[in-house]
Amino acid sequence: MVKSDNNIFECNNITVSFGSVHALQNVSVAFERGKIHAVVGQNGAGKTTFARVVAGLIQPSTGKILVNNKQMLGGDVKQARAAGVELVHQSFALPPSFTVAEAMQFGASNGKIYSRRGLEKFWQKHLDNLGVNVKSKQKIKDLPVETLQAVEIARALISDAKFLILDEPTAVLSPETTDKLFERVRQLKQSGVTIILVLHKLKEVLKIADTVTVLRGGKLVQSPISCENIDVKKLSAMIIGENASQNLANSNRAAPSVAIKPDTALDIKQLSTIKDVEGAALTDVNLTIAAGEIVGVAGIEGNGQRTLVRAIADMVGIKSGEIYLNDQNMTQMSHLERRSNGLRIIPFERNVEGLSLSSPLWENWSIRNYLQRPIFSLIKPKEDRKACNTNLKKWNVHYSNVDQLAGSLSGGNAQKVILSREMDDEAKLIIAAQPTRGLDIGATDFVWKSLRKARDNGCGILFISSDLDELFDISDRVIVFLSGQLVGEFMPPFDIKKIGAAMIEADL
């Protein structure tokens, strides 16, 4: 890399590893001063890790970082800040009960004594200068999300930041407020601040950025690419990877081995939900899964996949529409009743939603049966332990005894415990949400085989994954979610470019 005084930031051969996983591998990037640089990539491509390395939050295991041609230690926030680097996090870190002035002071505190009025006046001036329309007396919790972000950015600019990193700033914003944010970013650029934007949507990238940097699987694909010479099509091919689409064309994907039975496992009609606490609301979703079919759900995380699962599980309020399981209307049924009719869920977060880590294996395993009985019915722990033992053995779980705490198992084994609980013979519809996340190749393969086997036994399977290669390998059909809507349905052979484009709202 050529050294240039014009570069505010350079890094050479950065590698960051978490255990055996390389989050970043030999990444070398240089950013020119006074421009807006976008960083893009799929989930898990290493964008956030990269942002955190730049901000000095993570120490890379190898590599060199230069800010203003000055060598940084890496992993030292204070030093990075002193050099003018500030990071605005993906999720906001402002204390809700503070006033805006207090929150701002909290970041800048230097031990002096202030009066409340003095503080408010001081920070009001700072906010006014940046054009943030907020009263410094207001409580953080009363602010709408876009104002919150503006405050968060203003806070990052307290210390004369010359280099600002915004990690997925548009993820929480509506289209109108996104425009406002971009306006603000352009103003900052004019006042001489260099900005890195970590972004998902390619249209936004092309709208705002001067250059774009593409990461894939922790490796640098290309950087910097001038935004004038690229279009959405080329960019999405870079993000997803040409190789992936070629591999796929060559792989002889097994067609569904049994003829798809006429009966449906899941039928969702015109489903709209209220806004869920943890994701986009669904609008007018129509989805049918036949018995013996695997339907893959693609989409950038947070676009309604989680809400879909929670709606099928009766965990989020339904505004309108109907849900049928095995041709039976389940819209008014509770989660438990749906389960007794054959619904099974492998939840997103294995260690929180799937298992109680501080409880014994047999309790974790038996709970599904226990919940189908009256609340005070007698149990025979000895027999249930035995049944658990037999089943876990059948699923090849490595453990020493069923009284062992679930938290003592490795990720793959813990997932197998969940599979053995959720994939019994009575299962009719299995929802597998990110079932291979964080698993090694062996365990991943096991999960795939199990899902295929369940499919061949006539189960309908809804398979949610952020790994497109995996989705294409497993699914008989792929649907794409964007902002709570089903925006595309694809049959094999899957065209990765089309699906990728649908995920990021690009018109091809």
Add this chain to the structure above:
Amino acid sequence: MNMQFITIFRALLFILLALALCSVIFVIAGFSAVELFESIIDGAFLRNGAMKHALRWAAPLFITSIGVIISFRAGYFNIGAQGQFYIGAIFAAFTAEWLNGAPAFVVIPACFIAGATGGALWALWPGLLRLKSGADEVITTLMGNFLASLILIYVTGGPLKDPSGSGQQASSRPLDEAYRLGNSYELSPTIIMIALSLGLFMWVIANRTTFGVVSGLAGRNATMVEWQGTKLLRVGLASFLISGGLAGIAGTVELMGPNGRLAAGFLPAHGFTAILIALVANLSIAGAAIAALFFGGLASAALYIPVMSGLPASAIEIINAAIALFITAKSKFLDKLFSLGRAKWKK
């Protein structure tokens, strides 16, 4: 290492640490620590009839503490055992007053049902507030304690006031002898039987029913239980009701046994000692039986110490508080020490 062994070792270690801290305090205050501990051990367990007294105090403490265990296991920190204990006793006292004259085999069961109902009701509203609107049960049950104490003062000075009472402390009319389960001199086998059978019954509930397993799982990870399809309302409410009901039964036992009447502010630390027992026992019902004996012994020693060695009875309260301090303050060092015993099976 065996988990149960670790639990017992841990409890003993905390108690020893607490006693060590107390001896320092006592010595600084100018008492002889050795003499004090001698008289405590003597008063609690060795003296003639001491075991009987220890049992007399242990029985109601045990009943209340298993209630505390049920709610703590389910992840709800119902610290309102004291209030539920009072309201249970008040309900029982009203029932006895109302049925006065009826045969004992009618009145006694009726009083127990009323006592359990009263205690359960006093746990119901914090439970509903918690489960329906998320109000912190620690705050509401604590407030419930103060309310219950004030209601007790009102009841003993108003509706149930003993007209012949001449003492300074307001109290209700004494219960008819026929309705008493025991008195303050003798140990009542009936009360011991009640405590033991409740202990056994609740052990079955906690270890041999779906409720026991599900509430235990919910206490450790409520999210997982929700993803398994249960709304926590029923399990949660059941835990609150059982917890309060048992404290109410303990209140009834005190009323119909040793006390024989309601007195304003009787046994003011009962509920808190029960919480301490639950924690020392690490939420095990069998463990609570042993811990209840220990704290029952301390309670009986409290009456004995001033007589024997001229030392203040409040020494016992200091010891209780010190044990609470060590049990609740989680030491990183100790946790590390104990976690050594928990082997990992990573493969």
